Amino acid sequence: MSKPQPPTPTNFIHDIVESDNASGKHGGRVATRFPPEPNGYLHIGHAKSICLNFGTAAKYGGTCNLRFDDTNPVTEDVEYVESIQADIHWLGFDWQDRLYFASDYFDRLHDFAVKLIQLGKAYVCHLSPDEIREYRGTLQKPGKESPYRNRSVAENLDLFRQMREGKLDENACVLRAKIDMNSPNVVMRDPVIYRIKKASHHRTGNKWCIYPMYDFAHCLSDSIERITHSICTLEFENNRPLYDWILDELKVESHPQQIEFARLNLSRTVMSKRKLMQLVNDKLVSGWDDPRMPTLAGLRRRGMTPAAIRTFCERIGVAKKRDTLVDVAVLEDCVREDLNRFALRIMAVLRPLRVVLTNYPEGQVDEFETENNPEDPAAGLRKLPFSKVLYIEEDDFREDPPADFFRLAPGREVRLKQAYFIKCNEVVKDASGKIVELRCTYDPETKGGDAKDGRKVKATLHWVSAAHAVETDVRLYDHLFTKENPGAEEEGVSFKDALNPESLTTLRLCRLESSVRAAKPGTHYQFLRHGYFFVDPVDSTPGKPVFNRVVTLRDTYAKAERARR
């Protein structure tokens, strides 16, 4: 149980924090933030960022704020503000009373913009969007200065006021920072910092018709919150000089350090908001919480645990190497490791094959005790009813077994877990030749599953008494995509072409042991020899739990069989 813990995983960001702490750069203070834009659902890539930000703060006795980066009212919505908070809490992190919104700072942000104008470092530009792009130049060619670049401070102040008061139309003009049109970094070629958007904001309503751009709002929000380490993904690398420029020009007291890391890519799924949105809109999945989705809502509905996701985020590490692909098997291993500890074991026959014990007395019912979790004796025992007609797994019988198959076959003896040894004597088929029933005998001398004469069997099967079984639906989930990296762009090929047609298999009329009749939605079980399953919180009804497969058990036999083919 108590394996020696691996050394606390470290990463280059922790190195930076430790060297800052050693030099006293922030007075030993550590303050991070997780800054989602409320325009979509969180996915496992966000979980990496959440674990990094909250985890770093926790490791060094600091704080981590939740701040919504809600500077674009056109794409954002309260629906997401709520789902994001629920998802972070579910993952196991808490921002306590530090829930912030960039929109809370709109007044101050506006004042900073005014200050920048007064400093002669920002101007109102009437170039059209197309013209701005054209004037910006290209990656190789320098840009050229806007004809509006040298307006007086007074004129800029007046125009900016008119923008704010709604006197100017959208797209009529913008406020730009006055930096350097010849900068080798295009981000620094007089970036737009405020634009007119006559849109109602989910928090500030119609108070504003100008909204700050990310680059302007983000660094200043960090500064206002006295963030020490502003951790973000690699795509903001080129924006860092702008982040620093704004804070330097405005001479703010708090100047956080932006640090970029590589976002997560997981095999056999996609992570981009756009692609996930397509899956939902095209009805290729049932919604944002479809158990096959990499969204936190999907993973939760699937039955993945927060602890497993946290372990996963720890195991994959943090670095700056781009375009890496983490094998989804790592996630699956984390889930198995967590669930193995506490999931209660039950017998579930997914593809039932009827077995009649010809020598078992009609009407007799035996009761056997079995452990709820061999990993945890404290989980106790439960009773299983046993009778003349049973179901076993279709897969557990082969009429003509290969040499390494040691489950049931004609003339062969196996153990029914905790019950008896049984021997197959007769195979009953229907007109089409399909096996519909096995006629077997049981050995009363093996009650409990051990032979008094010491003879051994090579296999132990799970089983369910037909008369006592609960019939219900079980959904087997598999990877959404067959390709390792479906998100990798290839011309002429849509990521949707790689969708796995077998990502969902719904099994009806599965036979489960009677104890699950009372299974509560949101409970995890291990179906013996199958995998971990979760009682679906949405589709289950009283008396009829519906199960989602979280992940299969390792199956070395199936693997060997696959390798043979």
Added chain:
RNA sequence: UACCCGGUGGUGUAAUCGGUAACACAGAAGAUUUUGGUUCUUCUAUUCCAGGUUCGAGUCCUGGCCGGGUAACCA
């Protein structure tokens, strides 16, 4: 090719003044097992290249090579 970033087993990471290249997953073999699960043991496999400094280089220096990011009034 303007600027920026990155290159360590199959994959993801670690190696903290330059000192035995390690951990996890994946893969292989075996032991245990009333789950072909778990657990345990063992194995396979790694520093982009070339020079230089050094007793010693994944790490430092020089020069290459390769890959990627960036030109929204998105974040």
